[in-house]
Amino acid sequence: MTQMGGQLGLAYAFVEREIALSKRYWAWELVWLVYGIVTSLSVAYIGLAAPAISGGVVDPAAVSHFVLYLLVGTIAWRFLGIIFENIGEVIAWERWEGTIEYTFMSPVPRFTHLIGMCGATLVRATAFSVAILGAVTLFVPVDLSHANALSAVVLLLVGAMAFVGLGIASASFPLLWTEKGLQMAYIVQAVVLLVSGVYYPVDVLPGWMQALSTISPATYVIRGMRAALLDGADLATLWPEVWPALLVGVLSVPLGLRLFVEVERYAKRTGRLKRSG
Amino acid sequence: MATLTATRPEVIRTPGRDALVARAVTKTFKSSREGVRRAVNDVSLRVMRGEIYGLLGANGSGKSTLIRMFSTLLTPDEGEVRVFGLDIRADEDAVKRLINRVSVEASFFKKLSAMENLVYAGRLYGVAPDESRAKALVILRRLGVDIDRLNEPLEKLSRGMQQKVAIARAFLTAPTLLLLDEPTTGLDIRSKREVQTFVRDLRDEHDATIVLTTHDLDEAERLSDRIGILHDGRLVAEGTADELRARHGATALEDVFMSVTGRRLDEADAVAEDKTK
Ligand SMILES: Nc1ncnc2c1ncn2[C@@H]1O[C@H](COP(=O)(O)OP(=O)(O)O)[C@@H](O)[C@H]1O
Numbered sequence: 428m429t430q431m432g433g434q435l436g437l438a439y440a441f442v443e444r445e446i447a448l449s450k451r452y453w454a455w456e457l458v459w460l461v462y463g464i465v466t467s468l469s470v471a472y473i474g475l476a477a478p479a480i481s482g483g484v485v486d487p488a489a490v491s492h493f494v495l496y497l498l499v500g501t502i503a504w505r506f507l508g509i510i511f512e513n514i515g516e517v518i519a520w521e522r523w524e525g526t527i528e529y530t531f532m533s534p535v536p537r538f539t540h541l542i543g544m545c546g547a548t549l550v551r552a553t554a555f556s557v558a559i560l561g562a563v564t565l566f567v568p569v570d571l572s573h574a575n576a577l578s579a580v581v582l583l584l585v586g587a588m589a590f591v592g593l594g595i596a597s598a599s600f601p602l603l604w605t606e607k608g609l610q611m612a613y614i615v616q617a618v619v620l621l622v623s624g625v626y627y628p629v630d631v632l633p634g635w636m637q638a639l640s641t642i643s644p645a646t647y648v649i650r651g652m653r654a655a656l657l658d659g660a661d662l663a664t665l666w667p668e669v670w671p672a673l674l675v676g677v678l679s680v681p682l683g684l685r686l687f688v689e690v691e692r693y694a695k696r697t698g699r700l701k702r703s704g
Numbered sequence: 705m706a707t708l709t710a711t712r713p714e715v716i717r718t719p720g721r722d723a724l725v726a727r728a729v730t731k732t733f734k735s736s737r738e739g740v741r742r743a744v745n746d747v748s749l750r751v752m753r754g755e756i757y758g759l760l761g762a763n764g765s766g767k768s769t770l771i772r773m774f775s776t777l778l779t780p781d782e783g784e785v786r787v788f789g790l791d792i793r794a795d796e797d798a799v800k801r802l803i804n805r806v807s808v809e810a811s812f813f814k815k816l817s818a819m820e821n822l823v824y825a826g827r828l829y830g831v832a833p834d835e836s837r838a839k840a841l842v843i844l845r846r847l848g849v850d851i852d853r854l855n856e857p858l859e860k861l862s863r864g865m866q867q868k869v870a871i872a873r874a875f876l877t878a879p880t881l882l883l884l885d886e887p888t889t890g891l892d893i894r895s896k897r898e899v900q901t902f903v904r905d906l907r908d909e910h911d912a913t914i915v916l917t918t919h920d921l922d923e924a925e926r927l928s929d930r931i932g933i934l935h936d937g938r939l940v941a942e943g944t945a946d947e948l949r950a951r952h953g954a955t956a957l958e959d960v961f962m963s964v965t966g967r968r969l970d971e972a973d974a975v976a977e978d979k980t981k
């Protein structure tokens with residue numbers, strides 16, 4: 428138990444560090460926040476303008492439904508995207524700061540280190556998502572009267588776990604390919620955005636993209652979030668959306684960690700931990 | 705000169721535990737640009753507890769590579785390294801708790817203050833924030849650091865101050881083996897002297913064993929109980945400064961360096977500079 432407490436203390440070091448860094452880089456955080464709000468708000472306005480754009484008469488209830496449909500996609504995607512990006516940049520960021528050798532030399536088990544980074548990321552992703560949702564509701568009417576909050580939170584947590592695992596796996600890319608690792612991770616993220624039905628049902632996609640969509644955990648999380656927030660679906664109803672995302676998480680976290688640890692060993696054999704000798 | 709030499713024969717003769725033992729350690733790097741490069745070649749050395757061991761060598765002679773292997777950041781291709789009897793691979797976590805390292809680059813989170821960096825580093829080694837702060841203040845005062853500036857972003861501090869904070873960071877965790885990789889390179893004369901005095905005091909007051917690398921002959925002699933000369937990845941000479949001089953019938957360490965490597969140290973550095981260009 429004390430050992431567990433000790434490990435939590437070590438993990439907290441990373442949370443505290445990341446919060447301190449956010450404060451020092453506050454101007455950049457503000458940029459990302461404004462960017463996030465503006466993106467989500469623009470998407471919401473597309474929904475509000477649906478009758479004008481399509482030229483037809485659309486029932487106001489349907490418009491409101493459409494706006495919420497889009498908002499759930501954009502905000503849930505932001506949440507998952509922050510997790511994937513932050514975890515995926517664990518190596519790249521410290522390389523850039525020049526601290527990577529200190530982190531890897533310290534007597535912190537890799538698992539504890541990554542738990543700490545996940546904690547910090549969850550704090551950041553939650554703060555951003557809540558702030559964006561709050562800002563958007565100032566401009567656009569958001570009707571959450573049918574929402575099932577419990578279902579939504581469970582889905583987000585399940586999605587977070589899946590993306591933590593995928594993020595850990597992609598965090599190891601820069602150790603394998605010092606130059607291009609991070610770019611590769613961003614491309615993966617972009618493809619996931621396209622195929623996961625963030626702004627549309629995946630049925631509109633070509634067949635091969637739909638095939639990809641079935642392996643993206645975001646597909647299930649976002650579809651489930653919509654059912655929870657628009658129609659108030661409970662967890663029993665949502666099980667078909669929960670289990671695939673949960674499966675990805677249950678597999679990707681241990682496999683991602685395993686990959687990361689192997690790649691760390693490889694980097695220590697080949698001198699790739701630090702970019703230059 | 706003789707009075708400045710930090711030879712302490714009693715340390716060397718005491719049959720205590722070995723702090724660091726390297727046996728036939730070899731490290732080769734493969735790169736597309738330079739091809740295969742044997743950075744460390746069959747190096748064996750033994751550092752006694754409480755001793756300061758100076759590794760002297762030109763740029764590119766393999767000093768940092770050797771230090772990285774001692775600090776678990778690089779895995780040797782061949783050979784064995786033991787820190788207080790623990791194998792750096794098999795007992796990696798235990799070894800990490802015993803060591804710390806100061807590198808040529810200060811390697812901090814640039815936007816965080818010196819204190820934030822120190823508290824974070826302390827946490828990674830299980831040192832509570834209050835203790836880190838108190839200890840850091842003592843060390844930094846002795847190193848002649850202006851305490852008022854410890855809450856400024858680290859990037860605003862001079863190179864000399866950053867290096868002193870790096871030394872405080874390493875010492876904070878009470879390492880039993882301290883690895884100093886060119887701790888004074890690039891410092892102004894005054895900072896250099898302050899750091900050198902601190903290292904000497906450290907050795908005298910605490911039960912610390914220090915391996916330091918330098919390409920400064922004077923510093924090697926001033927600080928080290930014994931000196932090992934690295935040339936092209938090989939340990940080509942080893943002994944106290946007096947022993948080295950006597951063995952090579954030389955009056956200055958410079959002449960010893962010349963006779964074992966075939967070059968003057970500053971020439972060798974110039975050649976290494978050219979190679980990297
Ligand atoms: N991570 C690395 N990848 C490839 N080559 C490296 C790496 N680290 C060091 N080297 C090469 O090994 C040689 C020794 O370097 P180094 O140990 O840094 O020497 P020193 O610290 O004595 O200046 C140099 O030729 C350097 O280019």
Ligand SMILES: [Mg+2]
Pocket residue numbers: 767768769808885886
């Ligand atoms: Mg070096």
